[in-house]
Amino acid sequence: MTHTAHFKVWRGDAEGGGLADYDIEVNEGEVVLDIIHRLQATQAPDLAVRWNCKAGKCGSCSAEINGRPRLLCMTRMSVFDPAETVTVTPMRAFPVMRDLVTDVSFNYTKAREVPAFVPPPELEPGEYRMMQEDVGRSQEFRKCIECFLCQDTCHVVRDHEENKPAFAGPRFLMRVAELDMHPLDAAAESGLDRKRTAQEEHGLGYCNITKCCTEVCPENIKITDNALIPLKERAADRKYDPLVWLGNKIRRR
Ligand code: SF4
Ligand code: F3S
């Protein structure tokens, strides 16, 4: 079954822009990215869009469809009423480069700010042994495709550019949580307290667990329940741990 859909697509660049109207053919089984490609082929050859895999795995085609952060390649046209106007805009939390392409370098900056896994000094990589339970806990977080839809939707930065320097965002707080849960991470032995840095350097306290990040994650990772809330609990335990309190007192002298 084929029908003609009405699309509004944001066209412009860093200087500004607006929504352009298109009537375009839609065929059964197509996704929004197919329609964007058809627009490029027929009506808008210079329409900029970033994509790679068309399989929900590269995380490149993130945008907003009818105001909701989504992957263009994983949003089926069948979820819309044929008479409905489909509006496609670039991710709002990041600066526009052109049309649907945004500059996501904020996320790379935040990624670099999280210190990597610290290998246990007494073990060679082939000697690592972990309980399946421990592997399972953080495996969920490794499904992340770095689409940055969670970063785009989180209200802490979505409309508050001024919070960006102090807030890593859900994707990278989840990374801190993953490393903090890792039974072989030897960060603490080398003087790196991931719970403290989560609070003081990555802005964990800004997150008020609204769960919007979890709602938009295409990998269905329970970012809030399984990463952010446990990290908050662990950071709070650390703060009120009498030994930590005593240690801080002594260090301050
Ligand atoms: Fe995308 Fe989910 Fe990873 Fe966030 S956690 S970047 S929404 S895959
Ligand atoms: Fe933002 Fe997710 Fe927390 S949307 S406020 S990081 S629960």
Ligand code: FES
């Ligand atoms: Fe790779 Fe959409 S094109 S996730």
